[in-house]
Amino acid sequence: MVFSSVMFLFIFLPWTLIIHYFLPARLRNTFLLLVSLLFYAWGEGYLTLLILGSILINYLGGLLIGHFKEKNIRLSKILLGLFIALNILVLVYFKYFHFLLENLNRLGLFKGTENPYIHLPIGISFYTFHIMSYLIDVYRRDATPQKNPLDLGLYIFLFPQLVAGPIIRYKDISNKIAKRFIIGEDFTKGVIRFVRGLAKKVIIANSVALLADKVFAMQPHEIPTALAWLAIVSYTLQIYFDFSGYSDMAIGLGQMMGFTFPENFNYPYIATSIQEFWQRWHISLSTWFRDYLYIPLGGNKAGKFNTYRNLFIVFFVTGLWHGSSWNFIVWGLFHGCFLVIERLGFKKILEKTPVFFRHAYTLFVVLIGWVFFRAPNFKYSLKYLKVMAGGGSSYDYSAMNHLDWYAVCIFILAIVFSTRLRSGLENFADNRLLNGSPTLKNGGIIVKYLCYLLVFIYCTTELAQSSYNPFIYFRF
Numbered sequence: 219m220v221f222s223s224v225m226f227l228f229i230f231l232p233w234t235l236i237i238h239y240f241l242p243a244r245l246r247n248t249f250l251l252l253v254s255l256l257f258y259a260w261g262e263g264y265l266t267l268l269i270l271g272s273i274l275i276n277y278l279g280g281l282l283i284g285h286f287k288e289k290n291i292r293l294s295k296i297l298l299g300l301f302i303a304l305n306i307l308v309l310v311y312f313k314y315f316h317f318l319l320e321n322l323n324r325l326g327l328f329k330g331t332e333n334p335y336i337h338l339p340i341g342i343s344f345y346t347f348h349i350m351s352y353l354i355d356v357y358r359r360d361a362t363p364q365k366n367p368l369d370l371g372l373y374i375f376l377f378p379q380l381v382a383g384p385i386i387r388y389k390d391i392s393n394k395i396a397k398r399f400i401i402g403e404d405f406t407k408g409v410i411r412f413v414r415g416l417a418k419k420v421i422i423a424n425s426v427a428l429l430a431d432k433v434f435a436m437q438p439h440e441i442p443t444a445l446a447w448l449a450i451v452s453y454t455l456q457i458y459f460d461f462s463g464y465s466d467m468a469i470g471l472g473q474m475m476g477f478t479f480p481e482n483f484n485y486p487y488i489a490t491s492i493q494e495f496w497q498r499w500h501i502s503l504s505t506w507f508r509d510y511l512y513i514p515l516g517g518n519k520a521g522k523f524n525t526y527r528n529l530f531i532v533f534f535v536t537g538l539w540h541g542s543s544w545n546f547i548v549w550g551l552f553h554g555c556f557l558v559i560e561r562l563g564f565k566k567i568l569e570k571t572p573v574f575f576r577h578a579y580t581l582f583v584v585l586i587g588w589v590f591f592r593a594p595n596f597k598y599s600l601k602y603l604k605v606m607a608g609g610g611s612s613y614d615y616s617a618m619n620h621l622d623w624y625a626v627c628i629f630i631l632a633i634v635f636s637t638r639l640r641s642g643l644e645n646f647a648d649n650r651l652l653n654g655s656p657t658l659k660n661g662g663i664i665v666k667y668l669c670y671l672l673v674f675i676y677c678t679t680e681l682a683q684s685s686y687n688p689f690i691y692f693r694f
Contacts, residue, residue, distance in 0.1 A: 231471075247368060258340075281365075283301070309346045344382070352373065352388040364392070410670055415469075416673075423459040425628040434594070441602075446606045452629075486499035490580060522561075532554070534547060543595070
């Protein structure tokens with residue numbers, strides 16, 4: 219089950235919110251855990267048992283690590299290593315086993331060994347990182363071990379952030395799990411945030427994805443250069459509005475139920491450097507790697523060489539985290555290279571150039587990187603980049619022939635919404651209403667809510683009449 223589905227919007231979500239609201243506070247966590255199990259089991263079936271097993275094992279792990287942290291620090295550290303290793307082994311088996319075996323076969327090892335199909339559980343990368351952050355926070359004494367396995371299960375399994383993030387630290391949400399209040403104003407903000415995310419996904423991401431999917435299904439030698447550029451721009455918009463749309467929906471759902479989730483995207487395409495891009499893109503993931511990998515490796519405090527080494531390690535793992543493919547690894551190292559280049563002095567040069575040039579440089583690097591992220595394999599990526607460099611098909615038809623007036627409008631809307639213009643206009647309107655007369659204020663609020671209602675109706679109409687609703691997190 220996904221957020222952008224009729225089943226979720228009209229059956230699962232309304233009943234969940236109604237029952238959650240009217241239940242006594244002491245029963246809400248148990249109820250949310252049960253509906254989260256149902257949400258996950260809807261698509262993954264028996265693999266739900268995998269997460270239940272993880273909850274029980276890591277519940278025990280947190281208690282042991284916390285207990286021995288007070289009495290035997292060395293044993294506590296060993297236990298942390300063992301439980302982290304166990305979680306990583308589970309992740310490696312389901313997500314990377316076939317990739318490892320395939321590459322070992324290419325090296326002549328285990329030659330002839332059949333590479334079995336292993337179903338990748340949805341969201342395994344996200345909830346594995348949730349589990350590891352809980353264990354590490356307990357070891358660091360940033361959080362106390364959870365005594366109630368149901369509450370720990372809710373942290374790991376809470377359905378809004380289960381399959382697509384954002385990645386939430388246990389220490390940042392533990393107080394809300396223990397005690398939270400549903401405030402009318404926060405609930406309303408959550409509904410608006412959810413509708414905004416739904417619109418990003420359904421209206422923009424799904425629309426621009428059509429062209430990207432069509433072109434990347436072609437052989438590179440069949441693609442004209444202009445069309446190749448148009449397709450990768452389409453995917454650039456798709457992945458942002460899909461990822462940020464799901465994050466907005468998750469944050470909104472959390473607000474409706476009394477939780478506060480961290481922001482995950484902050485207009486990354488307005489960045490003026492790759493370093494700034496990663497401060498704005500998938501913020502919960504980049505800060506997770508910073509706090510749990512980059513800083514423990516030494517960060518930038520152990521000399522320039524070690525800093526660059528640490529950056530390459532982090533971005534190698536970042537690429538690998540996204541998927542079991544050389545494409546993802548190359549994508550991660552590609553960004554790591556530019557982060558090192560900027561640290562070597564290029565960023566100081568950039569700062570002396572016009573803002574337009576800095577934006578253009580950042581977007582160009584990001585666009586090239588997305589080729590590796592989207593292409594089916596590494597060989598295809600290289601051929602596609604060759605097409606983008608001018609080696610495209612000479613077929614005599616315009617790239618614009620692939621866009622009708624509606625698609626052009628969506629492209630313009632996507633580009634505008636990639637900047638602060640929308641939020642700036644909304645904030646301006648809200649401030650004018652707050653400082654206006656009561657009649658103007660009330661009228662403006664009604665108009666605003668009606669606009670979001672119309673957007674929601676339009677989104678659900680699109681979902682009802684179209685079977686095209688890609689869920690790109692299957693790859694991760």
